Amino acid sequence: MNIERLYKSEDGLKQRFIIRGTTPAFMNSLRRAIMTYVPTLAIEDVEFRKNSSALYDEVIAHRLGLIPLKTDLESYELPSECSCKGEGCSKCQLKITLDKKGPCTVYAGDLKISDPKIKPVYPKIPIVKLLKNQELAFEAIAILGLGKEHAKWSPGHAYYQGYPEIEIGKCANPEEVKDACPKGVFLIKDGNLMINEEKIKDCDLCRACSDICDAIKVRGSRTDFIFSIESWGQLDVDEIINYALDYLKKTTKDFKKSL
Ligand code: SF4
Ligand SMILES: [Zn+2]
Numbered sequence: 001m002n003i004e005r006l007y008k009s010e011d012g013l014k015q016r017f018i019i020r021g022t023t024p025a026f027m028n029s030l031r032r033a034i035m036t037y038v039p040t041l042a043i044e045d046v047e048f049r050k051n052s053s054a055l056y057d058e059v060i061a062h063r064l065g066l067i068p069l070k071t072d073l074e075s076y077e078l079p080s081e082c083s084c085k086g087e088g089c090s091k092c093q094l095k096i097t098l099d100k101k102g103p104c105t106v107y108a109g110d111l112k113i114s115d116p117k118i119k120p121v122y123p124k125i126p127i128v129k130l131l132k133n134q135e136l137a138f139e140a141i142a143i144l145g146l147g148k149e150h151a152k153w154s155p156g157h158a159y160y161q162g163y164p165e166i167e168i169g170k171c172a173n174p175e176e177v178k179d180a181c182p183k184g185v186f187l188i189k190d191g192n193l194m195i196n197e198e199k200i201k202d203c204d205l206c207r208a209c210s211d212i213c214d215a216i217k218v219r220g221s222r223t224d225f226i227f228s229i230e231s232w233g234q235l236d237v238d239e240i241i242n243y244a245l246d247y248l249k250k251t252t253k254d255f256k257k258s259l
Contacts, residue, residue: 001019001020001021001022002019002020002021003017003018003019003020004017004018004020005017006018006201006226008237012231012236012237012238013156013230013231013233013236013237014228014229014230014231014237015228015229015237016226016227016228016229017226017227017228018163018201018224018225018226018227019160019224019225019226019227020163020223020224020225021223021224022223022224022225023222023223024162024222024225027160027225027227028160029248030158030227030241030244030245030248031158031159031160031227033244033245033247033248034155034156034158034229034240034241034244035147035154035155035156035157035158036146036147036148036154037146037147037148037244037247038146038147038155038235038240038243038244038247039071039073039078039144039145039146039153039243040068040069040071040144040145040153040154040155040232040234040235041069041070041071041076041094041118041142041143041144041234042065042066042067042068042069042142042143042145042150042152042153043061043064043065043067043069043096043140043141043142044065044141044142044143044145045140045141046060046061046064046138046139046140046141047138047139047140048060048137048138049099049137049138049139050135050136050137051135051136051137051138052133052134052135052136053102053128053129053130053134053135053136054128054129054131054134055128060127060128060136060138063127063128064127064140065150065152066152067108067111067120067121067122067125067127068120068121068122068232068233068234069113069118069119069120069121069142069234070117070118070119070120070121070233070234071118071144071155071234071235072115072117072118073144073235073239073243075091075115075117076091076092076094076144077091077092077144078092078143078144078145078146079092079093079143079144088141092143092144093141093142093143094113094114094115094118094141094142095113095114095139095140095141096111096112096113096114096139096140096141096142097111097112097137097138097139097140098110098111098112098136098137098138098140099135099136099137100130100135100136100137101130101133101134101135102129102130102131102132102133102134102135103130103131103132103134104129104130105126105128105129105130106126106127106128106129106130106136107123107124107125107126107127108120108122108123108124108125108126108127109123109124110127113142118142121232121233121234122233154232155231155232155234155235155240156229156230156231156232156235156237156240157229157230157232158227158228158229158230159227159228159229160225160226160227160228161204161205161220161225161226162205162219162220162221162222162224162225162226163201163220163221163224163225163226164185164200164201164203164205164218164219164220164221165218165219165220165221166185166195166200166203166209166216166217166218166219167216167217168193168194168195168215168216169213169214169215169216169217170215171193171212171213171215171216172213173212173213174186174188174191174192174193175188176212176213177193177209177212177213177216178193180208180209180211180212181203181208181209182206182208183199183202183203183204184196184199184202185199185200185202185203185209186209201226203218205218205219205220229241
């Protein structure tokens with residue numbers, strides 16, 4: 001297997017790779033492990049002390065659950081794997097409180113979190129608007145969880161496509177084909193349609209080109225892939241991939257052992 005990184009965003013939350021010499025099964029396992037088996041922290045229980053806002057407790061609790069929290073996988077355990085056996089302790093849960101009085105907008109950044117290392121990834125997420133004398137106060141518990149239980153624990157989005165393989169035959173309308181490609185994959189040289197090798201990685205297999213000219217064949221490779229991953233911010237992409245690969249390694253090892 002050979003891996004080439006195509007792109008890494010400045011904040012480290014988006015990356016794109018070419019992975020060569022593997023199978024769709026491996027790519028899909030990695031994608032699924034990332035989205036469903038990499039734990040992150042999210043609010044799970046909320047006990048309201050006061051809520052005279054326009055939103056019901058349930059709606060606010062739902063909004064709180066969806067706030068991405070910066071996650072430290074070194075310090076926290078999944079409740080099911082914690083030595084407290086899921087009873088709740090400082091290794092598997094953290095306390096979050098809020099006490100606000102209007103007029104104001106309550107933001108994710110207003111949450112008081114018991115562990116200073118854990119912060120909302122986007123402090124400007126609005127939770128609710130309080131009018132004059134309206135109040136909101138609650139105590140909440142955040143725990144590590146998995147995307148397979150609820151999307152709020154998913155660390156991000158991962159997807160792949162086969163590396164584009166494009167064959168060009170004789171086209172009567174090369175200019176039209178070139179203009180139809182939204183990614184600028186074609187160029188015209190001496191009146192002939194050619195591939196712009198710099199741009200082929202951007203091809204998303206939309207097949208707008210082959211719809212115009214039957215002599216163009218577009219396929220996604222079955223051994224080479226373009227893999228993209230976007231983190232929601234709780235973990236950076238390197239942490240997500242490392243955890244997912246460790247998970248796959250551990251499950252295959254356990255499977256081998258039980259055989
Ligand atoms: S499949 Fe779409 S993106 Fe790829 S070369 Fe054809 S038109 Fe361009
Ligand atoms: Zn515990």
